[in-house]
Amino acid sequence: MKVVKFGGSSLADGAQFEKVINIITSDEQRRVVVPSAPGKRFKGDIKVTDLLIAFADKTIAGADLSEIKKQIIERYTAILDYFEITDAPFVKTLTETLDQLARVHYPTFDYLYAAFTGHGEYLNAQLLTTVLNHLGYPAEFVRPDEIGIVVDGTPRAAIINPFCYPQMNNYKVSADKITVVPGFCAFDHDGAMVTFSRGGSDITGAILARGLQADLYENFTDVSAIYTVNPTIVPSPVEIQTMSFREMRELSYAGFSVFHDEAILPVIETNVKINVKNTNDPTAPGTMIVPTSAVDTQTITPITGIATDARFAAIYIHRYLLNKEVGFTLKVLQILAKHGVSYEHMPSGIDDMTIIFDKSLVTQAQIDQVCSEIEQTVHPNEISLIPEFALMMVVGEGMHSNPNTPTIILSALSQAEIGVSMINMGASEISLMLGIDTHKIDEATQIVYEQFFA
Amino acid sequence: MKVVKFGGSSLADGAQFEKVINIITSDEQRRVVVPSAPGKRFKGDIKVTDLLIAFADKTIAGADLSEIKKQIIERYTAILDYFEITDAPFVKTLTETLDQLARVHYPTFDYLYAAFTGHGEYLNAQLLTTVLNHLGYPAEFVRPDEIGIVVDGTPRAAIINPFCYPQMNNYKVSADKITVVPGFCAFDHDGAMVTFSRGGSDITGAILARGLQADLYENFTDVSAIYTVNPTIVPSPVEIQTMSFREMRELSYAGFSVFHDEAILPVIETNVKINVKNTNDPTAPGTMIVPTSAVDTQTITPITGIATDARFAAIYIHRYLLNKEVGFTLKVLQILAKHGVSYEHMPSGIDDMTIIFDKSLVTQAQIDQVCSEIEQTVHPNEISLIPEFALMMVVGEGMHSNPNTPTIILSALSQAEIGVSMINMGASEISLMLGIDTHKIDEATQIVYEQFFA
Numbered sequence: 035m036k037v038v039k040f041g042g043s044s045l046a047d048g049a050q051f052e053k054v055i056n057i058i059t060s061d062e063q064r065r066v067v068v069p070s071a072p073g074k075r076f077k078g079d080i081k082v083t084d085l086l087i088a089f090a091d092k093t094i095a096g097a098d099l100s101e102i103k104k105q106i107i108e109r110y111t112a113i114l115d116y117f118e119i120t121d122a123p124f125v126k127t128l129t130e131t132l133d134q135l136a137r138v139h140y141p142t143f144d145y146l147y148a149a150f151t152g153h154g155e156y157l158n159a160q161l162l163t164t165v166l167n168h169l170g171y172p173a174e175f176v177r178p179d180e181i182g183i184v185v186d187g188t189p190r191a192a193i194i195n196p197f198c199y200p201q202m203n204n205y206k207v208s209a210d211k212i213t214v215v216p217g218f219c220a221f222d223h224d225g226a227m228v229t230f231s232r233g234g235s236d237i238t239g240a241i242l243a244r245g246l247q248a249d250l251y252e253n254f255t256d257v258s259a260i261y262t263v264n265p266t267i268v269p270s271p272v273e274i275q276t277m278s279f280r281e282m283r284e285l286s287y288a289g290f291s292v293f294h295d296e297a298i299l300p301v302i303e304t305n306v307k308i309n310v311k312n313t314n315d316p317t318a319p320g321t322m323i324v325p326t327s328a329v330d331t332q333t334i335t336p337i338t339g340i341a342t343d344a345r346f347a348a349i350y351i352h353r354y355l356l357n358k359e360v361g362f363t364l365k366v367l368q369i370l371a372k373h374g375v376s377y378e379h380m381p382s383g384i385d386d387m388t389i390i391f392d393k394s395l396v397t398q399a400q401i402d403q404v405c406s407e408i409e410q411t412v413h414p415n416e417i418s419l420i421p422e423f424a425l426m427m428v429v430g431e432g433m434h435s436n437p438n439t440p441t442i443i444l445s446a447l448s449q450a451e452i453g454v455s456m457i458n459m460g461a462s463e464i465s466l467m468l469g470i471d472t473h474k475i476d477e478a479t480q481i482v483y484e485q486f487f488a
Numbered sequence: 489m490k491v492v493k494f495g496g497s498s499l500a501d502g503a504q505f506e507k508v509i510n511i512i513t514s515d516e517q518r519r520v521v522v523p524s525a526p527g528k529r530f531k532g533d534i535k536v537t538d539l540l541i542a543f544a545d546k547t548i549a550g551a552d553l554s555e556i557k558k559q560i561i562e563r564y565t566a567i568l569d570y571f572e573i574t575d576a577p578f579v580k581t582l583t584e585t586l587d588q589l590a591r592v593h594y595p596t597f598d599y600l601y602a603a604f605t606g607h608g609e610y611l612n613a614q615l616l617t618t619v620l621n622h623l624g625y626p627a628e629f630v631r632p633d634e635i636g637i638v639v640d641g642t643p644r645a646a647i648i649n650p651f652c653y654p655q656m657n658n659y660k661v662s663a664d665k666i667t668v669v670p671g672f673c674a675f676d677h678d679g680a681m682v683t684f685s686r687g688g689s690d691i692t693g694a695i696l697a698r699g700l701q702a703d704l705y706e707n708f709t710d711v712s713a714i715y716t717v718n719p720t721i722v723p724s725p726v727e728i729q730t731m732s733f734r735e736m737r738e739l740s741y742a743g744f745s746v747f748h749d750e751a752i753l754p755v756i757e758t759n760v761k762i763n764v765k766n767t768n769d770p771t772a773p774g775t776m777i778v779p780t781s782a783v784d785t786q787t788i789t790p791i792t793g794i795a796t797d798a799r800f801a802a803i804y805i806h807r808y809l810l811n812k813e814v815g816f817t818l819k820v821l822q823i824l825a826k827h828g829v830s831y832e833h834m835p836s837g838i839d840d841m842t843i844i845f846d847k848s849l850v851t852q853a854q855i856d857q858v859c860s861e862i863e864q865t866v867h868p869n870e871i872s873l874i875p876e877f878a879l880m881m882v883v884g885e886g887m888h889s890n891p892n893t894p895t896i897i898l899s900a901l902s903q904a905e906i907g908v909s910m911i912n913m914g915a916s917e918i919s920l921m922l923g924i925d926t927h928k929i930d931e932a933t934q935i936v937y938e939q940f941f942a
Contacts, residue, residue, distance in 0.1 A: 280839065283808060287838045299808055302869065350915045354737060354753055363834070364821045371815060380817070382833050383914040383921070384741045384881075385734065415756065420915060427838075438902035440911060445899060448892035457894060457920070459911040460837040461804045461874060466911070467837070 035207060036063045037248040039217060039239030041255040042073025042081055044313035045158060048116020051165060057254065057316045058212060059171055064252070065207050066242055068217045069162050070235040071154025072109050082109050082154045083232075090150040093136045094143065103132050110161055117165050124164045128157060141226075148189040149227045152219030155235060156227070159216035172211035179221040181205050183241060185228060192220050192228045194241050194300060202245030215242060236294035240308075244300040251301060251308045253293060258312040260285075260293075260321040262487055263340045267479050272487045275319065277338050278326045284429040284465045285341045293323070329431050336439045337430035337486050342479050344424035344472045346378070347393045349405060352386040352416035362412060363387065369407045375400050379467075381458050385415075388456070393422065423455065424475035428482060429465045440466050446485050452478050489661060490517045491702040493671060493693030495709040496527025496535055498767035499612060502570020505619060511708065511770050512666060513625055518706070519661050520696055522671045523616050524689040525608025526563050536563050536608045537686075544604035547590045548597065557586050564615055571619050578618045582611060595680075602643040603681045606673030609689060610681070613670035626665035633675045635659050637695060643682045646674050648695050648754060656699030669696060690748035694762075698754040705755060705762045707747060712766040714739075714747075714775040716941055717794045721933045726941045729773065731792050732780045738883040738919045739795040747777070783885050790893045791884035791940050796933050798878035798926045800832070801847045803859060806840040806870035816866060817841065823861045829854050833921075835912050839869075842910070847876065877909065878929035882936060883919045894920050900939050906932045 040054050058064050071082040089102045110128055114120075135153060140146040159175055166173035182202040187193035207213060217235025222228050230237045236253065243251035259273035260282075277285075279302050286295055293310060301308060307328070311320035356362050363380075366387070370377060379390045391401070401419065409417055433439045440459060443466060447454060456469030470478050494508050512518050525536040543556045564582055568574075589607060594600040613629055620627035636656040641647035661667055671689025676682050684691045690707065697705035713727035714736075731739075733756050740749055747764060755762060761782070765774035810816050817834075820841070824831060833844045845855070855873065863871055887893045894913060897920060901908060910923030924932050 279808070280806075284838050295809065302808060348915060352734075352916065354733075354756060355749065361825060364818070364825060367818045367821065371818060379836050379838075381835060381912060381914050383912070383916055383919060384738045384833075386914055386916050388915040437907040438898075440908070441895065441898040441902040444892075444895040448895040453891040454894070454913075455917060456915060457911050457913040458835060458837070459908075460835050460840055461802060461842040461910060461923070462806065462837060462840050463909060465837060469915070 037243040038252045039068040042070040043256045046075045068239040144189040155216040155218040189228045236297035240297040240300040258318040334432035336436035348420040353414040491697040492706045493522040496524040497710040500529045522693040598643040609670040609672040690751035694751040694754040712772040788886035790890035802874040807868040
């Protein structure tokens with residue numbers, strides 16, 4: 035049995051719905067389907083989720099809702115029209131649901147936004163069921179909680195409660211019809227609609243793949259595979275055929291964003307394989323994401339992919355005998371925690387440490403406060419801010435059996451006179467992290483790509 | 489004015505004393521002298537400090553003390569004999585001091601051992617003063633507290649109280665005579681003798697160099713310079729002419745032990761230069777240890793030295809989304825602190841961290857407890873112990889202006905088919921740390937040495 039998730043661009047209009055239905059019905063293993071909300075039909079179009087956010091904003095503001103409701107309704111009814119469905123009860127459901135959403139009293143704004151946005155998927159799953167049935171394919175809409183999904187966390191960043199998996203294992207997936215489960219949304223202990231973090235249909239799919247013990251989790255999106263490198267830096271790069279869960283994580287960290295980070299968690303413990311495929315080219319093999327143990331060590335290449343990201347800044351702290359003082363790092367981390375600053379990495383030397391941040395997640399005021407408190411508390415011999423730099427992650431399970439990979443990479447950069455300000459390869463030996471000047475990062479990426487894929 | 493410290497082997501017997509006195513009296517700038525206790529005269533000999541520890545052990549055990557006292561007295565009187573000094577009051581002082589040491593009541597064993605061992609230097613400073621005066625060189629024995637040295641900490645690991653430096657600045661060093669200050673020992677607030685950590689005469693010298701605003705701190709030992717690499721691995725290696733404080737720290741971390749770690753601290757803030765010299769070859773220039781700002785960037789070589797050490801073990805922790813969980817590292821550090829485990833470094837990846845220990849400082853039981861508590865508290869996807877590996881530190885202020893240095897090193901190791909399991913170069917860019925199999929570390933060291941010094 036396969037769990038199949040479709041992204042928003044795969045369900046943006048009637049023509050895309052048709053492709054999706056062909057994909058679902060062409061393989062009898064595809065029994066559980068997870069749709070996102072309708073995405074953009076063309077450049078500049080607005081996703082239904084964003085329309086729902088505007089609807090929520092207007093509701094809170096007490097503004098006139100008729101125009102925004104009309105826009106949302108039209109997105110769904112255009113799809114019914116495409117299939118020439120005129121008498122479906124879904125139209126009435128749609129209007130009533132939107133009216134109801136605006137009428138309910140919510141305990142917090144978080145709950146309100148969760149309910150509004152979660153309905154993008156909820157309504158689209160009802161619509162997909164309607165269309166499937168209309169075309170003669172038996173299909174049933176099933177709520178996440180009916181399958182046994184239980185969540186904790188906050189209304190807009192729900193987290194699966196892992197104790198619900200045994201209960202989900204008991205759910206019998208019908209062999210005679212297609213089960214359609216809305217992505218992204220779930221229900222909390224009080225029955226209120228909540229959502230995973232944005233893009234969370236990937237997570238719903240992963241939870242179902244694990245809980246229902248699927249043989250494969252197919253994730254349909256709008257690219258034919260995950261590329262070995264960002265195609266805006268290297269045109270038409272090689273596609274990745276197979277990568278491990280760990281490789282995907284390392285790559286997604288520095289710029290790869292095909293698959294939602296948190297969606298990896300439900301599948302890793304049961305080793306369900308993920309196949310990232312293209313709705314617009316469904317016969318292409320796509321990219322398989324598998325456990326490390328399923329990586330073929332015979333055919334493995336030294337590296338699987340290169341990711342780069344220029345979003346980093348760092349605080350450099352030097353203090354003599356730093357490593358002799360038990361608790362030094364602890365004190366620094368407590369200062370970070372106190373000011374709500376989360377850091378990305380913390381490479382350490384003998385007498386120094388570098389705290390790397392995502393610039394977009396911290397303010398200048400936070401950094402100033404942290405620096406000043408570090409100075410007062412731990413009295414470093416030197417503390418300085420590196421305001422911006424890029425990271426390059428070169429990732430490959432094959433690096434372990436090709437120990438000269440770092441040499442090849444550093445030689446190539448060295449020949450091109452590109453300096454490397456930071457080098458980090460940990461005990462996992464599947465990735466090499468390099469700190470590079472933001473102005474040189476694209477050139478550096480092209481050079482490293484050439485070494486392994488040209 | 490120069491502060492001059494002599495190590496134990498430089499003061500082991502009369503012949504060595506003669507060399508030391510020639511060194512002191514050949515330069516009028518050498519006004520403050522810090523002697524260690526007499527060291528080994530030949531292979532298999534016992535240092536006076538170790539005789540004093542045996543004396544302390546026997547005192548605690550209530551054993552007969554006559555033989556051990558005799559041995560200690562003979563070490564000092566042999567030096568008097570060498571200079572044909574027969575009537576010095578020092579002989580009486582010596583005997584009375586040892587008798588008194590065994591008679592006093594000490595608040596703790598720590599105080600007892602501090603008093604016994606500290607007298608190795610204390611008596612030797614009195615002896616050196618006696619010999620100098622006998623030879624017609626005006627000299628005065630001065631206690632550390634008379635110059636203004638104030639210490640905190642524990643009896644056998646005293647720490648300088650930095651607030652005493654301004655007071656020391658007021659001490660007038662006599663221009664007409666040699667001031668002899670015993671190394672290693674000091675006096676606490678109650679007047680009890682305490683000591684720095686073992687080898688602490690280096691620290692006394694550094695404190696005096698700073699407090700008395702010396703122009704140079706000369707540190708006389710039994711090698712003509714600090715070598716670029718361990719001479720037991722590479723025979724007759726190149727000597728280091730100049731190195732920075734930071735370089736010395738990085739190198740001393742992995743095996744270089746010419747100069748006491750903690751002795752660097754007093755000098756760095758006032759930028760007093762250190763000259764490591766050889767008592768047996770005093771005209772050799774030795775090695776200058778200077779602030780980074782005093783390193784000559786025109787003549788700098790890519791690397792200054794290579795240090796290696798095979799004393800490490802590591803815990804490897806892998807957990808998906810580790811970097812997204814604020815406080816993960818904090819929790820792990822708290823577990824380490826709870827079990828009294830201090831770690832050396834903690835290189836971190838996207839979803840993993842490696843905690844590197846000095847094997848000699850942790851027990852298997854501690855490691856087992858820490859691993860088990862980490863498993864229960866943070867639920868890693870993988871946790872494993874790397875029971876042993878060696879670290880190579882390649883260090884050089886010149887690395888910054890020679891950015892292809894890591895490439896040269898890794899290429900050479902790669903050609904020799906020596907795998908590197910860990911690579912770390914931080915933002916300071918003055919050292920490259922490599923994890924290498926303990927069985928390959930000597931070969932790896934020879935190969936890297938060849939690249940830069942052959």
